Structures are given as C-alpha cells and as structure tokens.
Amino acid sequence: MQEIERFLASPDPEVLCVRGKWGTGKTYNWKTIAKAAKLKDGGVAMNTYAYISLFGVNSLGDIKMQIVQATVPRSSIGDPNPANRWIALWDKMETTVKKTVTWGVSALGKNQFEAAMAAMSVTIERQIICIDDLERKGAGLSTADVLGLVSYYREEKQCKIAILLNDEVLEGDEKKAFVSYLEKVVDVNLLFAPTAKESAAIAIRGTDETSERVRENCIALKIENVRVISKILRLVRLIEPMLKDYEPGVLNGVVDSLVLFGWSHHEPNIAPSTEFLYKYGRIGWDDKLEKTFTEQETAWRKLLDSYPFHRIDEFDQELIKGVSRGYFAPDAVTSHAAELHSRIKASKAMAEWQDAWDQWRYSFRSTADEVISYIAATFERNIQFMTNDHLNSIYDLCKRMKRDDKARELLDLFIRANAENREAFNAFHAHYHGEKFHPDLKSELEKSYDSTKAKRGLEDLLIKFSEGWDSDVIAELDHYSSEDMAKVFLAYEGDELKQRIMGISDLRRIGSADPARPSLIQKFNDAMRYIGKTNDMNAERVERTWGVKTVDSLEEPKP
Numbered sequence: 001m002q003e004i005e006r007f008l009a010s011p012d013p014e015v016l017c018v019r020g021k022w023g024t025g026k027t028y029n030w031k032t033i034a035k036a037a038k039l040k041d042g043g044v045a046m047n048t049y050a051y052i053s054l055f056g057v058n059s060l061g062d063i064k065m066q067i068v069q070a071t072v073p074r075s076s077i078g079d080p081n082p083a084n085r086w087i088a089l090w091d092k093m094e095t096t097v098k099k100t101v102t103w104g105v106s107a108l109g110k111n112q113f114e115a116a117m118a119a120m121s122v123t124i125e126r127q128i129i130c131i132d133d134l135e136r137k138g139a140g141l142s143t144a145d146v147l148g149l150v151s152y153y154r155e156e157k158q159c160k161i162a163i164l165l166n167d168e169v170l171e172g173d174e175k176k177a178f179v180s181y182l183e184k185v186v187d188v189n190l191l192f193a194p195t196a197k198e199s200a201a202i203a204i205r206g207t208d209e210t211s212e213r214v215r216e217n218c219i220a221l222k223i224e225n226v227r228v229i230s231k232i233l234r235l236v237r238l239i240e241p242m243l244k245d246y247e248p249g250v251l252n253g254v255v256d257s258l259v260l261f262g263w264s265h266h267e268p269n270i271a272p273s274t275e276f277l278y279k280y281g282r283i284g285w286d287d288k289l290e291k292t293f294t295e296q297e298t299a300w301r302k303l304l305d306s307y308p309f310h311r312i313d314e315f316d317q318e319l320i321k322g323v324s325r326g327y328f329a330p331d332a333v334t335s336h337a338a339e340l341h342s343r344i345k346a347s348k349a350m351a352e353w354q355d356a357w358d359q360w361r362y363s364f365r366s367t368a369d370e371v372i373s374y375i376a377a378t379f380e381r382n383i384q385f386m387t388n389d390h391l392n393s394i395y396d397l398c399k400r401m402k403r404d405d406k407a408r409e410l411l412d413l414f415i416r417a418n419a420e421n422r423e424a425f426n427a428f429h430a431h432y433h434g435e436k437f438h439p440d441l442k443s444e445l446e447k448s449y450d451s452t453k454a455k456r457g458l459e460d461l462l463i464k465f466s467e468g469w470d471s472d473v474i475a476e477l478d479h480y481s482s483e484d485m486a487k488v489f490l491a492y493e494g495d496e497l498k499q500r501i502m503g504i505s506d507l508r509r510i511g512s513a514d515p516a517r518p519s520l521i522q523k524f525n526d527a528m529r530y531i532g533k534t535n536d537m538n539a540e541r542v543e544r545t546w547g548v549k550t551v552d553s554l555e556e557p558k559p
Contacts, residue, residue, distance in 0.1 A: 003190055004030060007162065008037045008128065011045040013154045015185055016162045020192030023227035025202045026164045027132055029192070034130075035078030044074050046160060048127040055133045058140030060149055063131075067124055125157040134165035134178075143174045147181040154185075196222045203229035210240060213252060217259040220307055225267060232262035235323060242333050246341040247348075253340060256308045257316050261323045272300040274312075274320060280304055281311025315340060349382035353390060360397070368401040376410060383417045388427060388437075388445055396438045411441065415448050425449035458484055459500060466503030471514055477504065478516040482526035489531060505546060 007016045020026045031051070037043035050070040057063060072079070134146060153159040163186070170178055182189065194202065200215045203226045214236055218229050235258050243251045263271040272280070276297055282289055283301070293301065312320070315336035322328035356378035359371045375394050379386055391414045398407035418424035425448040427437055437445070456464070458480045465473045489501055504524050507517060525548050532542035532550035539550050 004033045008044050013158045014187040016188045017186040018164050018190045019167045023225035025226035026192050038077040046128050049077050051130040053133045054137040056138050058138035128160045130162045132164040144177040147185045151185045199224045199226045202226050213255045228266045239328050247344045249344040250340050265323045346385045349385040392437050395441045422452040462500040474516045482523040485527035486530045
C-alpha cells in the first residue's frame with residue numbers, strides 16, 4: 001500500500017491506523033512492505049523499529065517492555081532473529097541514560113531483567129513502532145490507555161506509530177473509547193479491505209498450475225480472507241502428492257472441491273454450509289426445493305452456478321472429512337481417485353472417438369484408407385473403453401469400403417480384449433439392441449457370447465454345486481484355494497452355511513472320474529482342518545459332523 005510506504009519514509013512523527021477484518025492480511029502486508037522499504041534509499045526514515053502484538057497484554061508496562069525487546073535497527077527490519085538488536089539499542093543510548101540503566105539493573109537483583117526493561121524504556125524515542133492486535137489486548141488494559149500511550153510517544157518522544165486492528169469486534173466502552181480517541185490521536189485512518197483477487201495474490205505466491213487453480217477458484221468464490229485462503233492452500237498441498245500418478249483432471253477436480261469445502265469449514269458464517277451444498281445437488285430434480293431457499297441460500301446458489309461444482313459425491317464426502325480433520329486418509333483418497341481417474345480416462349476416450357469420426361464427417365479430401373486407419377487407431381488405443389456399438393461403427397465402415405481384413409482384425413482385437421467379459425458380446429445390451437448391427441458382426445458376437453462363460457465367484461459356485469451335479473462347476477471351484485473356502489464357511493451359519501457347504505461335502509461320497517475331484521476334496525478337508533483349529537467346539541463339529549480329522553496341515557487364511 002502506498003500510504004504505508006509514505007508513512008515509513010516520512011521523518012515526521014505521526015499515527016497511522018490500519019483497520020480491517022481478521023485474516024485480510026493487514027499484518028502480512030505491513031511486514032512485507034516494511035521489510036522491502038528498508039532496502040530502498042530513504043525507504044525507512046527512522047533508525048530503529050519495533051513490531052509488537054497486544055494479544056493478552058494487560059499493562060502499559062508490558063507494552064513498553066515489548067517495545068524495548070522488539071526494537072531493532074533499520075537494517076534488521078523483518079529479520080527473524082537479528083543478532084545486533086541489543087548492540088544497536090545500547091549504542092542508541094546517551095551516556096546519562098546508560099548510567100541510569102546500569103544503576104537500575106544493579107539496584108534490583110531479584111527482577112533484574114524486568115528492571116532493565118523498565119529502565120531501557122526511556123530509550124523509546126524517534127523510532128517506528130507497529131502495535132498490532134489492539135482488539136485482542138488483555139482485560140486489564142483499556143483501549144483509552146493504549147491510545148493515550150500512543151499519543152505520548154508521538155508528541156513527547158517524536159515516534160511514528162502504526163496501529164493494526166479489527167475495529168468491528170470492539171464493543172461497549174472499548175468501542176466508544178476507540179471512536180472518541182480516533183480523531184484526536186490518529187493522523188491517517190485507513191480501511192484495509194482487499195478484493196478477493198488481492199487476497200489471493202497475498203496468500204498464494206506460487207506460479208505452478210495447482211497454485212493458479214486455487215487462486216482462480218478463490219477469486220471465483222470471492223474469498224477475501226487471506227488466512228482462510230492460506231489454510232485452503234495447505235489442504236491442497238497435503239493431498240497433492242497422493243494424486244500425482246492419476247490423470248491431471250483428478251487433482252483439478254479435488255482442488256475445485258477443496259477450495260469450496262475449505263471455505264465452508266473455515267468461514268461458516270459467510271460460506272455455503274455443507275447442508276446447503278447437499279441441497280444444491282438436488283436442485284435439478286426437485287423443482288420445489290428452490291422455493292424454500294432463504295435470501296442467503298439464493299445468493300449462494302447464484303455463486304455456485306458459475307463454479308465447477310454440481311453435487312457432493314462419495315469422494316467429496318471423504319474430502320469433507322479430511323478438511324474437518326486437517327489431514328486425509330491416503331487409502332480412502334487413492335481408492336476414490338482411482339475411480340475418478342477411470343471415469344476421466346473413459347470420458348477422454350469418448351471425446352477422442354468423436355473427434356476421430358470428424359475425419360469421416362468433415363472432409364472431402366481424405367481417402368478411405370486414411371479415414372479408416374485414423375479411426376481404427378483410436379479404437380485400438382482406447383480398446384478398454386470400446387463397446388460393441390463402437391466396434392459396429394468401424395466394422396460397418398470397413399465392410400462398406402471393402403476393407404474386410406481390417407474389419408476382421410478389429411473384431412479379433414475386441415474379442416481378445418473382452419475374453420473375461422461375456423456381456424461385451426451381448427448385442428441386445430447395445431445402443432441399438434443389435435437391430436442395426438452389421439449381420440456378420442452380429443453373428444460373430446453371438447458366437448463369442450455363447451462360447452464365453454460368465455465368471456462366477458466362489459460363493460455362487462458353492463451354492464450352484466449344492467443345487468446339483470455340474471462338472472463345469474467342479475472345474476471352476478478347483479481354481480480356488482482351501483483358504484478361500486475356509487473364509488466362506490466361517491462367514492455364514494445356519495441355512496446360509498448349509499447352502500454353501502453341502503454340495504462340496506457330498507462330493508466325497510459321490511463316485512466320479514472327474515480329474516478335479518481329488519484336488520477339490522483335499523481342499524475341502526484342509527479348509528475343515530483349519531476351522532477345527534479355531535476352537536474346541538469347532539474341532540468337534542469338524543470331526544463329528546463333517547468327518548474330517550483335525551491335523552496341523554493348513555496355514556491361517558490370509559486376511
């Protein structure tokens with residue numbers, strides 16, 4: 001601020017008052033400007049400087065002591081621990097004053113430090129003093145007393161004093177005293193009320209993409225509190241390393257959410273509440289909801305309409321927890337991030353697919369080979385996101401352009417890529433339900449659908465086997481381990497356990513030449529032996545009900 005620069009450079013005694021809400025950056029700006037001014041010729045007119053906070057201070061004596069302790073030479077303004085503080089202060093004293101200080105310290109052995117500070121307070125003259133946090137002073141100190149001392153230092157000690165405070169929180173007699181003394185004591189009275197853009201510039205100094213996005217979002221939401229913006233940036237920096245291996249869109253989406261949720265958490269009296277954010281996500285399908293909004297909620301709705309936020313999803317819920325806790329659970333974050341990563345990649349693949357077809361739609365120059373090659377390459381590159389609808393589009397084009405070999409090549413690629421996904425070949429589930437599929441392709445898809453078995457889980461297979469003999473089920477069951485079986489049997493009881501255990505148990509007494517039968521029986525017995533080791537009752541059940549002798553032949557199942 002130009003006025004602060006002028007104040008520091010002027011040699012005239014005066015009082016500057018800078019008012020502003022908490023978190024707007026009053027202190028930060030003062031310190032930054034003062035530190036920069038010391039480097040300029042004539043930037044700081046006086047030789048010594050002190051910055052103090054009145055937070056919890058209860059007497060004028062304490063104020064004087066703080067000023068003495070905080071006084072530094074001009075060259076050390078802004079330095080964290082200026083080594084030459086006491087040397088400069090001692091050099092500043094006149095000889096008579098030095099004698100007075102020496103006598104004061106020697107006279108009071110018990111409180112030598114306090115005595116020294118009190119005696120040295122006589123050296124407070126012709127210096128710059130910044131008094132911060134007037135509104136946070138202790139109960140034993142009045143605003144009138146502070147402003148009286150300020151007036152004394154200006155008039156009698158030729159000092160320049162800057163007062164930083166949030167005057168909006170002063171109440172009662174303190175408010176009256178401040179207003180009354182303001183005109184008498186203060187020479188320049190400033191209101192520090194930075195815009196959201198200015199606050200973001202103060203709080204966010206980085207130029208990387210993440211900093212830029214946080215800055216832009218804070219401006220979009222009109223966040224003016226520098227301290228809140230700094231806290232939001234800290235949250236973003238905490239989670240940023242967890243998302244480095246995902247699509248950039250994952251981090252961008254998280255940043256958008258964290259700026260909003262961080263603001264809501266740290267400025268609950270101004271920002272949209274979490275309750276409202278849930279409401280906002282229902283506006284699209286509840287046309288009566290908006291009619292219940294308060295004036296404040298209507299204003300929030302207008303603000304969010306132009307912000308990249310639509311509703312709170314499961315990932316957002318985890319982010320809200322993290323904002324409240326002050327940290328994020330890595331496992332939960334990466335789990336949700338992986339899902340969002342997949343959605344973003346799928347969305348990109350669809351956009352790329354549409355762009356590829358523009359080679360066919362919007363050109364009269366490209367040849368059939370060029371168009372087919374371009375679309376086919378896009379299909380191959382994004383095969384994990386391609387459906388039989390996408391296959392049909394390029395397959396049909398290849399057939400129309402007499403590129404049968406390419407059509408077959410793409411079909412084979414699709415079949416290999418979906419060997420474990422039977423429904424990928426189901427034309428009925430396609431967009432056109434198979435009605436507009438190329439007849440050759442539809443026939444090939446039906447063959448693949450019939451020849452591909454649906455992958456079934458262990459529990460489904462155990463239940464299926466209990467319902468009746470099936471050699472295919474035996475073969476599939478043999479892919480699972482005895483540990484897998486033990487976990488399933490221990491997870492159920494009563495009819496649910498019976499439904500899952502009877503079929504495989506009966507396999508032991510049913511004659512069969514199936515090659516997987518001996519292996520499956522051994523796995524069942526091993527599973528029973530592990531269960532028998534869990535406690536004495538289960539040991540009896542295993543031996544008497546299921547006819548398996550308990551021996552130490554199975555390790556504990558992995559969790």
